[in-house]
Amino acid sequence: MKTYQRYLLSPLYLFLPLMLVALSGIYFLVEFFERLEDVLVARAPVSVFFLYLAYRLPEILMQVWPPALGLAALASLAMLSRGQELLALRTLGFSPSRIVAPYLAAGFLLSLAVSGFLALSLPGASYRALYTWEVRIKGHRPQTVLSSGRLFFAGPDFLLSATPLEPRGEYLADFFYLKKGRTGPRAYLYARKARYLKRNRWLLEEGIYAERAGRFTPRVFRKKIFRIPFSPEVLLSVKQPLKTLSLRALRERYRFLRESGLSPAEPVSEILFRLFYPLIGVLVLAPALAVFLSFRGKRALAKGLSAGLAAVILTYAWFLGIKVLSAGGRIPPEIAYFLGLVLPAAFAILVLKRYAY
Template identity: 30%
Template sequence: MRILDRYIGRTVIASSLTMLLALVSIFSFFKFLDELENVGQGRYGIPQVIEYIALSTPYLAYQLFPMAALVGALLGLGVLVKNSEITAMRAAGVSLPRIVAAVLKASLLLMLLAVIIGEFIAPVTEEEARTGRSIAMADQITLKSRYGFWSRDGSSYINIRRILPGDQIESIYIYEFDQSHRLRTSTYARRATYQEGRWLLEDIQQSIIGDESVTRREAGKAAWDSLLRPELLNIVLIRPESLSLWGLVKYIDYLQANGQRSLPYEQALWVKLVYPLATVVMVLLAVPMVLGRGREVKLGQRVMIGALVGLLFHIFNQASGQIGILYDLSPVLSAAGPTLLTLAAALLLLRRVH
């Protein structure tokens, strides 16, 4: 039976990985075409587009894993059916549950690969891709460090410690230098909001440095004309997809401790926990689709049906998360709902086949 498990597993895994490569190539190609519209903005050229697409590939692969697993399992099992190998196994006394168990073992290996990509590779490369793209398009000298975001604006250097959604920033330090590169003004603002093409600073403390003395001023509000655009600050916003599982847990605790909305990150946390299981569920769904009454269905038709089902699952899964955030629904329900419904459908179809 070990030989049988390895044979079925090798067939399912090989076809699934082949399909994953094909899907990633197709989606990356269309993403490349879409990015061509942004060529010419700042320093964003063809080399930067290629780098962005390459760095985005792991996250794209992670997103497409369930679809690739379904279509790949349909393809692999379909070949076994076409070659009458499944029939020979059944005739030799191998039960349907035994075949399903072999398929599930293979799906667990695929799930493990999805976890490795989604937890250790995709967060790093996706953050690098997004940061590089934003900086190239903005064409400004910028730097991210443990002390926040740094940018040069003419003769001024800006340090922003916290970036908030809605074009808001907190703890802003502005250092202005003269032509001799001597510090002349140091300004601190507790908060700033981007309104009507300019920044509005709040709770301002300013030090004007003369040759022999330092003058300190305070103000409640003041307009700040800067070339620094909110679009550039998006590179510092912590996005759910750029965090690992443990990173999400820590960031949720941080947001809740500071009284900020954490639902999008709670949603992302549960998606991280549930999404790899979708790979197992989709492989399980492939079994009754191949071994059921539709055995006479051609292999190409099965692949098309599998691709359609996988695409619908992908869209439904994305929509469920957005709806959950929009209407403040339970993140557990929003994240697990599509996978649980698909699992129920797979078990129902398996029961009919059995």
């Protein structure tokens, strides 16, 4: 790294932790006071509540990292501008693009590291937070247990094991059903896929069925409808939102929904969001820095900070809106994220080339 690059980035290493702590603290306080009344009503131990908040930390980091990175880079340039360092660099012939480039490179590398940490911690922590809130704090005592993404259900006269592929519990994989009797098992059923129809009827695919009346002689079927005494409403007491799933589990859910003829927009949107997450932080800070450098004169610092702050907010809101619209199927996820990445980059390049001093 060159000397001028280290000099430009030196304030970033000071402001970035401050911005992360500030934004995370705001998020943490809102979460604390929003949930506090429910905790008091449920009379849950305070230690369990703080454990729930600790499990929320990876998700909070995911939410605040892009704006924190943008604000830290913006504050770094503002600090240099106040001390006339930016003016000195411009006098020496440094272009705006050359000034912004070190921030883009450092932001991308830091975002890669954060993405790696979130890939390892976010799914497990999000599920533990959900389970802690629903079961240990709210006091729900579900008949179902989710362990490492797999569901185990104990009914009055049957046992079920399956992998949920959809948060509402309507689509399952590796479906195993055992019907119990007074003297032992009465029937067992396995299917690679299971889809809920209505009135306790399930469409099972690629499975095997055997019952005691037939001396447990296995019968293979490709597609068959079975009446099983449970429905998705009682199947999942602790649901698995997309944020609790790993990329591998999201890919399996995508394949299942596509093969079932249903819209896979939600898992595709989540997959693309995680894959492009390192670029989101960079594309939040790039327009802000470009806008900041476009102002000049006596009030350039105040105007640049205000415009840069607005650019951070609008750009991050743009990405969140893209995620919501693509997950809802209103815009194809591939097109949505292509536009989401290209437009902020094009805006920053245009400003740096035509309007920066």
